[in-house]
Amino acid sequence: MNFKFLMTLAVTLMTVSLFTACKPDPEPDPIPTTPQYQKKGVFMLSEGVFSSGSGSLAFYDNEDNKLISDVFQTQNNGALIGNVFQSMAFANDKAFLVANNAQKVEVVKHDDFVSVGTVTGLDQPRFVAGRNGSEVYVSQWGASGSDGQIKIVNTDNYTIVDSIVVGGGPEQLLISDDKLYVPNSGGWGNDSVVYVYNTTDNSFIKTIPAGGCPTRIIKSDDGVIWVSSTGCYVANGAIAKIENDQATNIYEFTHGQINSFDESPDGSMLFLIRNQFGAADGQGVYRFNKATSTFEGTPVIDGSFYGIGVDKTNKKLYLGQDDGSDNGKVYVYDLDASNEPTLVDSMSVGRFPNGFLFQD
Numbered sequence: 001m002n003f004k005f006l007m008t009l010a011v012t013l014m015t016v017s018l019f020t021a022c023k024p025d026p027e028p029d030p031i032p033t034t035p036q037y038q039k040k041g042v043f044m045l046s047e048g049v050f051s052s053g054s055g056s057l058a059f060y061d062n063e064d065n066k067l068i069s070d071v072f073q074t075q076n077n078g079a080l081i082g083n084v085f086q087s088m089a090f091a092n093d094k095a096f097l098v099a100n101n102a103q104k105v106e107v108v109k110h111d112d113f114v115s116v117g118t119v120t121g122l123d124q125p126r127f128v129a130g131r132n133g134s135e136v137y138v139s140q141w142g143a144s145g146s147d148g149q150i151k152i153v154n155t156d157n158y159t160i161v162d163s164i165v166v167g168g169g170p171e172q173l174l175i176s177d178d179k180l181y182v183p184n185s186g187g188w189g190n191d192s193v194v195y196v197y198n199t200t201d202n203s204f205i206k207t208i209p210a211g212g213c214p215t216r217i218i219k220s221d222d223g224v225i226w227v228s229s230t231g232c233y234v235a236n237g238a239i240a241k242i243e244n245d246q247a248t249n250i251y252e253f254t255h256g257q258i259n260s261f262d263e264s265p266d267g268s269m270l271f272l273i274r275n276q277f278g279a280a281d282g283q284g285v286y287r288f289n290k291a292t293s294t295f296e297g298t299p300v301i302d303g304s305f306y307g308i309g310v311d312k313t314n315k316k317l318y319l320g321q322d323d324g325s326d327n328g329k330v331y332v333y334d335l336d337a338s339n340e341p342t343l344v345d346s347m348s349v350g351r352f353p354n355g356f357l358f359q360d
Helices: 005-023 071-075
Strands: 041-046 056-063 066-067 085-091 093-098 104-109 115-119 125-130 135-140 151-155 160-165 174-176 180-182 193-198 203-210 216-220 227-228 237-243 244-251 258-263 269-274 283-291 307-311 316-321 328-335 341-348 355-357
Touching: 005 269, 041 085, 041 307, 041 316, 056 071, 056 085, 071 104, 085 125, 093 115, 093 125, 093 135, 104 283, 125 174, 135 328, 151 227, 174 216, 180 216, 203 244, 203 307, 216 258, 227 258, 237 258, 237 316, 258 307
Parallel strands: 307 355
Antiparallel strands: 041 056, 041 355, 056 066, 085 093, 093 104, 104 115, 125 135, 135 151, 151 160, 174 180, 180 193, 193 203, 216 227, 227 237, 237 244, 258 269, 269 283, 307 316, 316 328, 328 341
């Protein structure tokens, strides 16, 4: 065999081997990360002291088990949400933070909570709900509390583009089956109905009776709508059951006024807070059993609470409490198969914690 040929082949193979051995391994694909405020967790809203303090927002990161305080302030160079931080809702990759007494809605990006705009021209705004891909509804009491309106806001330029006249004191909003449901508390007066509108053209459909001064509304997985009423802070509160746009029952809560409520993870019960500003006797969290259509006679959790929320995915109950002096507290309870609560955690947040948004 030709010696020269063998030498050339050997050199060639050695070169290929060295090149292959020295070639670095390819970099692995980067692990995708979720922006901080789109991770699994719970947003905790605190109103702040009426007329003399700003509301605040905390986020508990369920993935890393950590509490992040003052989210809006930290992400926006010390800016404040405003007084009073009434509610928050997500729509079109943004969060809408309602500052009731500051007459505005702050708009931030969902992923990092950096401000992108402010909705002004509002008068005592209360709650937000997404109408479609480019608009949201904002309920407002108006200057007198009795001239309620629903403002329609463009989510691209944050301007008010239209209005719907409703009754006094419109509160929490629910959108279901192309309809907008608006409990009307009466504002500084009294009302007792839920207004219903067509979301396609915003035309009025009907009113549904719902007890004295209704404020909160939810829809169960079975399609039933539930509305809580305060009793106008002078009479007993109530829970209204709405089916096919009819109030099939209104259940009186004989223990006093209702501040707020939410549904158990399995949908069998409603948890509600007896208004903390009533008599001290009997304050706490009560349960309404849907199967028997009755309220339990004693609270399942004793105490004076301000806000309530149920994390259905993780089967937890959240309660907000304010002692009138220091920061508010949030208490977290595990719920077992019978919806019995067990305290598992607590954390300090802002003054008057009033609401919770859960992110799965």
